[in-house]
Amino acid sequence: MIEARAITKRYKDGTLALDGVNFTLNKKTTSIIGRNGAGKTTLLRILSTQLLPTSGTASINGLDVVKAAQDVRNIIVSIPQESKPINYLSPLDNVVLYLSARRMRMSEAKEAAEKAIKTVGLWKVREKISDELSGGMKRKIFVAMAIASKSDVVFLDEPTTGLDPLSRIEVWSAIKAIKGQVILTTHYMEEAQALSDDVLMMDKGKILSQGKVGDLLKPFKGKVRVESTKKKSHSYKVGNTYISYIGKNEAEASVMVGDIIKPITLDDLFIKRGVELEY
Amino acid sequence: MNLNIRYILAHGWFTGLAAIKSSYYYIIANLCLPLSLLFVVGVLSHGELLPYALAGGLVSMMVTNSIQSAGELTQFRLDDRHQDLIIATKTGPLDYMFGEMLGSFEWSIPSILLYLALDMSYHLLTPYNLVMTMAVCILVTVATLSLVFSILSFVKYTRKSWAISMMLSTLLTVIAPTFYPYTYIPKSVLFVLAILPSTPAAVLEQGLFGLEPMSWLMLVILLAETVVYLFIARYVARWREN
DSSP: OEEEEEEEEEOTTSOEEEEEEEEEEOSSEEEEEEOTTSSHHHHHHHHTTSBOOSEEEEEETTEETTTTHHHHHHHEEEEOTTOOOOTTSOHHHHHHHHHHHTTOOHHHHHHHHHHHHHHTTOGGGTTSOGGGSOHHHHHHHHHHHHHHHTOSEEEEESTTTTOOHHHHHHHHHHHHTOOSEEEEEESOHHHHHHHOSEEEEEETTEEEEEEOHHHHTGGGTTEEEEEESSOOTTOEEETTEEEEEEEHHHHHHHOOTTOEEEOOOHHHHHHHHHHHHHO | OOOOHHHHHHHHHHHTHHHHHHHHHHHHHHHHHHHHHHHHHHHHTTTTTHHHHHHHHHHHHHHHHHHHHHHHHHHHHHTSOHHHHHHTTTOOHHHHHHHHHHHHHHHHHHHHHHHHHHHHHTTOOOHHHHHHHHHHHHHHHHHHHHHHHHHHTTOOSHHHHHHHHHHHHHIIIIISTTSSOGGGSOHHHHHHHTTSTHHHHHHHHHHHTTSSOOOHHHHHHHHHHHHHHHHHHHHHSOSSBO
16 A cells, blocks of 8 residues: 655755645556646655655555665565666566566576566567567566566556557556556556556646546546537637537537547546646 | 675676677777777887787776776666666665676676787786786776766766766876876876876786886775775765655
8 A cells, every 4th residue: 555645846946746745545556647747757756765755755555665765665666767678688687687686586586587578478589689679578578577576566657658559558468467556657548547446647746636437537427528629618728629528419419510529538537637727 | 785796796797798799899899999009009119118008908998898887877877767777676876886897897808808818928917917907907997987977977868978988988098097108297197197097007007017116006096096986976876866
């Protein structure tokens, strides 16, 4: 279980990245969603003992991330955003090196690495140098590290950013094989929807909402999203597009040439809250 | 201090001997400058200063490999985010640097063997020299990598690190008395240059090979620099940021 109480982070340049956030995360997989600069990465770096908070406390399974950082490091894995495997090493060597950093014995590390590499579907390329692998395969090396470490809590910072849709689905399958609690940040709403039991929505260093995907989408029940180039009543302007949320029947009855009707996804929560905050 | 020996050995192996197979051309590239200068110095001095270039070439090669390793750590920090991955484990900055130093030393083994063979052919090597030369190689690797790692810790973009590495490489391998007798420069200049680990290392090598008077003071300086630069590197490493 992860708990944060009044966590604030102000960088040396004055930027307020986190503004007194409070939450409890106890579900198997939680996605932290938010726009660029929302504070997702800062939050993950504090929870994974890479960054000190300005004030507030956070704990992982009862261990304080500041006072008991070394003990926290025993039970977590943190995969940074845009991390790349060491390009001249094979997937297997990358995982073994990581496990040795976790003080695992070499024989044990090799065995655990082989098992994890099989689990994420990289067995055929286990000896190839990582430079020759696709983007999706490279990301799967990090998921293999998380699996092989058998950690209680795994932090994944934007694990699929920049990947094509097929690679993304492959990485999702690999993430689902992680046994510990998974906390991931993403701005792909379908990723949060596909993987999480719990969603934490952030903007400008604050938590906007938290809950199951279904619960968060309750305000949209029975509605669809209509994207139009013309202004409609109660519509939100995003760029040159007007977005409105109306009942399905009403939408079909009032549809105009050029309108697009879409089913509700987490994107809509993101758009609605984001626009409301912006304007 | 509870060092993570497993990690140091694994990092050393994977970035050292194991990496030679896939990146052997870097060994040749890193030998180009010292071997070219060996040739130039030999031609210009009609062979007279060749032993100096042999003594200094070894130091120059160790320094070049150490700078390259510090550059690799910069890439690990800025581009690959490998350092962030390691920070969230129980491995500390000293383990991380010692691992890279071991890798850098292992990486240098083929070139060390080449230089030792050349030294033997010029009758410069004795069992005592060999042991002392190895000690100098280890010290200059630790001191140089720590110094360059510390400087590059302040760099925020990899491209800047390339330019800084090039400057440091010239300072450490050409300006320092690696390819010329240290007695050619005034003592005051020598002591200014002694801030660069390659200077005491080259002076020691020239003394060990009987080319110039032995300066034990330079051994003290090299030892002190190794400890001080390592200490600085430990504290400027961006391990857990504020």
